[in-house]
Amino acid sequence: MEDNFVEGLTEVTCDVLVIGGGTAGPMAALKAKQRNPELNVVLLEKANVKRSGAISMGMDGLNNAVVPGYATPEQYTKEITIANDGIVDQAPVFKYASRCFEIIEELDRFGIRFQKNANGDFDLKKVHHLGTYVLPMPNGDTVKKALYRQIRRERILISNRFMATRLLTAKDGRIAGAIAVNTRSAEFLVLRAKTVILCMGAAGRLGLPHSGYLFGTYENPTNSGDGYSMAYHAGAALANLECYQINPLIKDYNGPACAYVAGPFGAYTANSEGKRFIESDYWSGQMMQEFYNELQSGKGPVFLKLNHLHPDTVGEIEQILHKVERPSRGRFHQARGTDYREVMIEMHISEIGFCSGHSASGVFVDEFARTTVPGLYAAGDMASVPHNYMLGAFTNGAIAGEHAAGVAGEIDLPEFDSELVSLERQRVLAPTRRDDGIPPNQLEYKTRRLVNDYLQPPKVTAKMQIGQARLAEVREDLERALVARNPHELMRSLEVSSILDCADMAAQASLYRTESRWGLYHNRVDYPDKDDDNWFCHTLLRKVDGRMVSEKRAIEPYIVPIEHEERTAYERLRVSNQA
Structure with missing residues (x-):
């Protein structure tokens, strides 16, 4: 068996190491290099940067564009604070809102086109409960091509097909680099760095889809929670992991219904009677709770309703949904003989995951994308800035790259214990030393089935405790x-390890917060009420002396004041005549 693996080890030294080549990573690398062209910046990706990450080639719109004339940073910060039940440090959100229009203009200069009106101004649509932030992208499939051109122009070193496995830390706790393994040869790579930026995406393969397909997930299935796991093992704090990502999706297709695209054209979420039951299709835990309630009622299932629209309008929606982000969606409906003009499209609830892009669960960061480990940054779907989406990944990636470059230009390369590399090599290659055993796909299926059985909301204490015990057996x-x-199965084995870490963290975090909050995301049956007196705070989870430990962290004073009555606005989404 060992003949399939290369035993080599290479060491690379750089100033800024960016791990993850999706959306946030390339922008972080680009901005780090532009901040200080003398720095050696390395972009590491386990697939290929040309077509990797949650967006693959591109997207069909920006969900959270703060464009002058439509919204202000203050308005957006208020909206996100309300959508997240007030559990928000506003500084990172406000910084994003203040920078994102600059990033939109830069992307426009890259050749990524956004929808504009007859006057040549950006043409935004209203989907959110309060503000107007959605900006369609008619040629959004060009995003990665344009971004890749910029990376090559800046001569940033790209290392494709290397999967990071653990972070290196110095004796003083500062980050010192990372260890990676080649996904085609199993060759080891040690990357020494002054600063490291994690941009490794969501934990998208945590729960198991209703289809049972391991890779049939709502999120990009290659985002298996590796960044969450690496940050945890490096001692970084992770925030509010009990606030799961759960989304509405097209049943059996497991892709988003994209109400933020179809909604402005007049489409909406409806029950089996064809009636609208929620006031806003913008994703939130409260919206998903109403979705869940309707599914369980006598008025389920739930549908995306477009068959009341003019055929030309439906055609325009199809052009966006089926040609830009997910061409497979059009083929799915065609194979089923489903026509938006004739029938409503059945929807369902996704599997659970971690993703700040759609909720608030991520590695804890401040307004400069700094984690609690000196020299370590995080951006994109894995960082704790809530409701981040693609534009948040671009913007916060830029913020991380600029700050990390500034720090890297002022410090020396940290030293680390070389024994860490030897121990990690033993851990990573252990599955290759066995002649027989359990293949990674079987262990992954078992882990994720247990997640569905015991951790899926509504959450029950006894079930989650049983889940912890069963997951411990899987770890054995x-x-x-x-x-x-072979090296491919080795990559899958490492992903299973990350998935299992995330499952353990989901159980720990969910048990720690003894209240219900964020609608369906953290609906605890045996603690059904919200308890602001004890739980109006962040929960942080970190590794201490080899153990998983949870603690509370106070919310930073608000920059934008929120009245108590405003904080509950998302709890009033149900259309009154459908109650």
């Missing part, structure tokens, strides 16, 4: 019986 299998017969 992972450490003693997991087998990898």
Whole structure:
């Protein structure tokens, strides 16, 4: 078996190491290099930067564009604070809102086109409960091409097909680099760095889809929570992991219904009677709770309703939904003989995941994208800035890159214990040393089925405790019986390890917060009420002396005041005549 693996080890030294080549990562690398062209910046990606990450080639719109004339940073900060039940440090949100229009203009100069009106101004649409932030992208499939051109122009070193496995830390706790393994040869790579930026996406393969397909997830399935796991093992704090990502999706297709695209044209979420039951289709835990309630009622299932629209309008929606972000969606409906003009499209609830892009669960960061580990940054879907989406990944990636470059230009390269590399090599290659055992796909299926059985909301204490015990049994299998017969299976084995770490963190965080909050995301049946007196705070989870430990952290004073009555606005989404 060992003949399939290369035993080599290479060491690379750089100033700024960016891990993850999706959306935030390339922008972080670009801005780091532009901040200080003398720095050596490395962009590491386990696939290929040309077509990787949650957006693959591109997207069909910006969900959260703060454009002058439509919204202000103050308005957006208020909206996101309300959508997240007030559990928000506003400084990172406000900084994003203040910078994102500058990023939109820069992307426009890159050749990424956004929808504009007859006057040549950006043409935004209203989907959110309060403000107007959605900016369609008619040629959004060009995003990665344009971004890749900029990276090559700046001569940033790209290392494709290397999967980061652990972060290196110095004796004083500062970040010192990372360890990676080649996904085609299993060759080891040690990357020494002054600063590291994690841009590794969501934990998209945490729950199991209703279809049972391991890769049939709502999120990009290659985002398996590796960044969450690496940050945890490096001692970084992770915030509000009990605030799961759960989304409405097209049943059996497991892609988004994209109400933010179809909604401005007149489409909406409806029950089986064809009636609208929620006032806003913008994703939030409260919206998903109403969605869940309707599914469980006598008026379920739930549908995306477009068959009341003019055929030309439906055609315009199809042009966006089926040609830009997800061409497979059009083929799915065609194979089923489903026509938006004739029938409503059945929807369902996604599997759970971690993703600040759609909720608030991520590695804890401040307004400069700094984590609690000196020299370590995080941006994009894995950082704790809530409702980040693609534009948030671009903007916060830029913020991280600029700050990390500034720090890297002022410090020396940290030293680390070389024994860490030897120990990590033993851990990573252990599945390749076995002649027989459990293949990674089987262990992954078992882990994710347990997540569905015991951690999926509504959450029950006894079930989650049983889930913890069962997941501990899976970890024994992972450490003693997991087998990898080639480098590809080795990559899958490492992903399973990350998925299991995320499952353990989901259980720990959910048990720690003994209240219900964020609608369906953290609906605890045996603690059904919101408890602001004890739980109006962040919960942080970190690794201390090898153990998973949770703690409370106070919310920073608001920059934009929120009245108590405003904070509950998202709890009043149900259309009154459908109550």
